[in-house]
Amino acid sequence: MLKILTACGNGMGTSMVIKMKVERAVRQLGITDFESASCSVGEAKGLAAGYDIVIVSEHLIGELKGRTKAHLIGLDNLMDDTEIKTKLQAVL
Template structure:
């Protein structure tokens, strides 16, 4: 099972949108056994160690460095399905 955490500044809209896009990208990459959760970057600091992949905006990833043994993905464009799929494929 792949565990993914999506984070944004406040943990409201953006992280939920990223969550849905990540779920679609994972299905598109042939993954069926995964879980995706969303939260604020503040919450992610404490939760990141329990996830295989943590995804956030590129300007927030420095706050998450060293908080997980998994992969951290920084997105340039949170709405870009192709970027999300490409970056996920690199770490799966």
């Protein structure tokens, strides 16, 4: 099972929106056996090791480097479905 974590600065609305967009993109890429969660980047520092892919805003990627062996995906535009799908496809 593929495990994906999405995170934003505060772990409130943005990470949940990214999570929903990521779930849609993963399904479009033909993957049905996955689990996803969302949180703040602070929480992600402790949780990231338990995930295969961690997705955050590009400016937050440095917060997680070296804390996990997961694929780290930094997004330039958190609302861009095409960017999300393209970057996920590159690591799947």
